[in-house]
Amino acid sequence: MQKLKMNKNIDIAIIGVGSTSFGDLFQYSYDDLVREAGEMAMKDAGITADELQAAWLSTAFPEIGVFKGRSGMDLAEPLGIFGIPVTRVSNFCASGADSIRNAVNALKAGDCDVAMALGVEKLRDRSPQDSIVKMMVELSHPFYQKGFTAAGTFAVYANRMMHEYGVSREDIASVSVKNHFHGSMNEKAHYRSSCTLEQVISSPMVADPLTLMDSCPTTDGAACVILVRAEDVDKNKHKPIYIDGIGLSISTGWDLPFFDSNHKFLSFQATKDAAAIAYQQAGITKPAEELDLVEVHDCFSIVELLTYEDLGLCKIGEAKDMIRGKATQLGGEIPVNVSGGLLSCGHPVGATGVRMVVEVASHLRGQAGERQVTGAKRGLTHNIGGPGAIASVIILNNEH
C-alpha cells in the first residue's frame, strides 16, 4: 500500500472551529446549519468570508435527508461565498474527515491559502424508517446483503467478537453507558443523559445483540473548521491546532466481507490502514501512550471495542479489558469519546468527522469545560463507514 508522507515543511493548522448543537433541529434548515457552523468557525479564526479561497462541503446522504448537499453550491449559497472553488465530498461516514483531508492537500499544494471544511447533514426531517432503513431496503443492491439495516451490518461483528474473544453483552453495553455519561456533560449533544447497563440491555432490540441504546440516532447538525498552512498562523490572533497526520483508506468495500471468507469480522482493515498512514506521518509508535484523548466512530457500541484494537490502543482480544478497567473513561489512561461519541452526540453523517475534530481541538485548547481532558496535548479522531469499507484517522496536536 502507498503510504503518503506528510511533508513537515508544509504543516497545516486549524485556526477556527465551529459547531451547531446536534439533535432534532426542526427549527433549523440545512442552510441555517451551514450558516451557524460556518460563521462560528470564521469568527473563531478571525477571518471574513472574503478571505476564504477554497471550501469543501461534506454531506453524505442528500437523498435520504432534505435533498440538499448534492454539490458545493449548497455551501456557497447560505454563506454567500461565490467565485471560489467549492467541492462536495461524499465518502460514507468518513465524508467529514475527507473534506478536511482535501482542504489540507490543497493548502499543501499551494492551491489556496485559507480553506474551509464544513460538514452538514439534516436527517431528522424524516423518520429513521424513512431515511436510513429505507435506504438499506430500497436503495442498496437488490440482493447482496438484502435484509440488513446499518445496525445489522455491525451486529455480525458483535456476534463474532463474542464468539471468538469472550466479549460479553455487558462489555458492549458498557460502551454505551460510558459514552452517555460523557454526553451528559456535553451541552451540544443530541442525548444529554446518563444511563445504566440494564437500560441499555433492556432497550428495544434492533439487530441482535445490539439494542436501541447500542445504536446512535440519526441527527441534524453541522461543524466547520478553517485551515491555513502553519507558517501563516498568527499566534497573536489564533489558537492553532496542528494536524500531525491524516490517513484515509478504503480497504474492504461495502459488500466484500460478506462474500469473501478471508474476512473475519473481528477488525476493520480500513481503520488499521488509515491509522498506519496517520501514525507514520505523526511519528506515533505507541498510540496508547502518545495520545491523550481519542474520538472514535461509535455508531454502534461494538464499533468502539473493535476500534480500540484496530487503533492499537490495546492488544488483539483485549478491548473488553479496556472497557472493564474503565481505561477509556474520562480520568482513565486514555479517555475515548469524552464528547459522548456518536451514541450521545448523534450522527449527522457528513458532519460527524468534522465535529470530532472540533471536539478534540477544544480539549487541546483547554476549552472543553466540565469534560476537559486535563493537560491534553495530542488527540485522535476516527471514522469508519460503509460497514468497514472506509476509515479515516486524524491526529491533532496543540504544539508545533
Place this chain on the structure above:
Amino acid sequence: MSEIIKYDVAFPEFRMSGQVLHPKGRNKSQQTVCYTDEDLITLSFSACSSILNEGHVPDAILFATSSPVFKDRYHASFLADLIGLKQGILALDIISTARAGSDALLLADKLIGSGHYKHILLVAAHVDFPPQGDEYLYSSGHAAVAMIISAEKGLAEIVNTQSFSSSMAEDFYYKGEKTVYDPRFSRGTGFKTNMQEAWKKTDPKADQTKQLIINSPYARMVLGMIKKSGFDTDNQVFKDSIKNKVGHTGACHALLLMISAMENLKGSVLLFDYMNGTNVIQFNINEAPSIAMLSDLTFTELDSYQDYLKLRKQGDFTDVSYRSEDMFSSEMLMEREKDQLLYLKGQECKSCKSVFLLKTTRCHHCHGNEFKEKKLAQTGTVYTLTAEHYFPSSFPPVNMVVIDLDGGGRVTVQQTDDMYPSEENLIKIGDAVKLVYRSMMEKDRKPNYFWKCKKINAKIKNE
C-alpha cells in the same frame, strides 16, 4: 416409447389441517402452503435443482400448471434460465387444467419418440389459493414435480399414451367467471361418458395390469365398469395416499400418483387422468428409485388461520410500519450478474486460492490476477449472523446469516421458513445450513428471486 429416468418433488415447509381452516374441517385433510417467499417458480426451481446436478442436460423443457403466474410470458423459458439451461431450446407451457401434468408427459413421450430430443425436463407445479374463507371446501396443496424423460433406460418405461378429449367440464371459468353445471348432468355426461370411451378404446386386461390409477374426484362412479372388466377393485385400484398428506396438487397430482406407484410397485400400471378429457398412460415400473421421496414427508403445521392468511397475503407488515416499493432495476441487474447472483459462479485465485463471489480482476489478498471459475456449493457453515428487528417483514426478525460455503466462498443471505422460532430452526455460529432459492421482497410485484438459507437438521433428509 420413453422412460422416466429421474424425478424429484418439492413441497413447502408448511402445512395446515382442515380443522385450522374451519370448525367443520377435517383434521385428516391436509394442505401444503407456500411460505411468503415461495411461489410456482421457486417450488419448480427446487424440484429441478437436484436432478439437474447429476448430469443429463435437457434439450427441451415442458412446464405444466393450472395456476400460472405469468401471462404473455413462458414459465418454461423463465425456469430454463433460472436452472441454467441454454437459451434457444424448446420450452413450452401447458396451462389449462389439472390434467396439464399428464398432458406434458404425453407430449414428452411423443417428442422423445420422434427422435429429435434426447432428454426432456418436465416440470409441473401447483400454487393456488382458494377464495378466502372457503378454503375448507377445497383441497389445494402446493407442490412441484420435475422429471427427466429420456430415450435411455430408467426407472419406468412409458409403454403407451393416449388422450381422449371431451367438450364437457363439470366446473370451469369462462371470461373470469366460475361456471358450475348440475353435477347429476355434468358428471354423467362429462366424466362418466368420457371415461367409458377411454376404457373401451384402451381395453385394459386385468391379468396384464398390476394396478390402475384413476385420478379424479369422481373415480367411484366408474368402479362398477372396472369390476365388470374383471378387475379386483379392492386390490387393483391404486390408493391415493398423497391427497391426505398434502392436498390435491393440481397439475402435479397425476405425476405424484405415478411417483407413488414407482416407489411402491413393480410391473405394469395404467393411469387414467381425468379433467375435461382423459389421458391414459401405460407404464412399466422397472426398478424402485433409491430414495422413496413420498414415504417420509415431514411438515411444520400451521397454528392458526391467521398465520395462513399472513402466508397467502404475502405479509401484512403489521409489525413494522413500512410501505414496500418495487425493487429497482433488479431484472436488468440479475440478467447481467446472473453468473454470480444465480448460478453462484465464483472466482478462485490461482495463487492463494481465495474465492470471490463478487467479480474482481485482482485478488484482494495476494494481488494475483489469474483466476479460475469455481461453482460454489449450496451448503455451508454459519460464520456469523444477526437478527434484524427493523427490516420490513411479516415475520420479524429477519435473520441475516453469513455463510462459509463448503469447498470455499461466502454468501450472506436471509434465513427463511422461520415463522415459528424453534430449536430446530434456531441458527447459531457453526451450524450447517443449505441455500434455497426464494422470492426476495414481500409485496414486490416483479419477480425478484435470490438465495436464502435454512438450517440443515435431522428433520431435513436427503438434501
